[in-house]
Amino acid sequence: MQDPETERNAARRRWMGILARASGAEIAGRLAAAPALPAHRRLRGPETGLVMARGRQGGDGAPFNLGEVTVTRCSVCLEDGRIGHAYVAGRDARQAELAAVLDAALQDPARQPALLAAVVEPLATFQAARAAKDAARAAATRVQFFTMATMR
Template sequence: MTHTPRGARQRLLALSSRQHIEARWGALGAWLGDFPRHRCVRGPETGMAMLKGRTGGTGNAFHLGEMTLTRASVALDDGTVGHGWVRGRDHRHAELIALADAVAQHAEWQEALETRLLAPLAAELAERQRRDAATAAATRVDFFTLVRGE
């Protein structure tokens, strides 16, 4: 089984809803049994992040605006530290991402995390993106140019 790279895992967890993560996290903890205890070492705390954009996608960078961001860091009982960031003000969501990051650093929990948490969340996210793309496609307008006779 291949393991999801850390950045991709963090992105997937941040884009998934807290409710979906919590539901699967509870089932994962019950399945593993000896799940690690943790404590928060930083946060969760909410702040702002500056967003940058580019003119035309490739031009000069400019400040687009600010976004609310929540971050958290947790430490497992063995000292392993995990970090989590999520847009918005959901402290529990950021804490769950940090906890998953810490747990993923342990080889004995990686496969369970992949199969019981990340794979179902990835499938849900892909389905949501497919639905959003279908909704957007339904509003697509194709323009064409009429050429006058010469």
């Protein structure tokens, strides 16, 4: 049994990851069918900057700097004082702000179930389907070796 904070962080980590992979337009599309988001105040951003992506030498050794990735971040505050954060790869300011507001709203136990059902889960399903399609196309290019019998 994990402690409640670890569990809360794991849930939050999951929705933040899903929102980071969705475009602003995709999130907005899902919000149309969701309960209205609460009013928010911007604490920071949305602003675009860079994160240095690191690799590991040999794939599993000490880290090295591979190159930077553009990232947009946003932090917001709801009227009830809940704070939401978003860091999303790319330069989609709308995505970052929506993700931050959703992060704050999702921390509210009263709002969480409806927002998970209307926004997060459909996006997760869509993303999983997209990944599954890539995996299926990759699987079709997997070589099926067969051994030739030597003919004399």
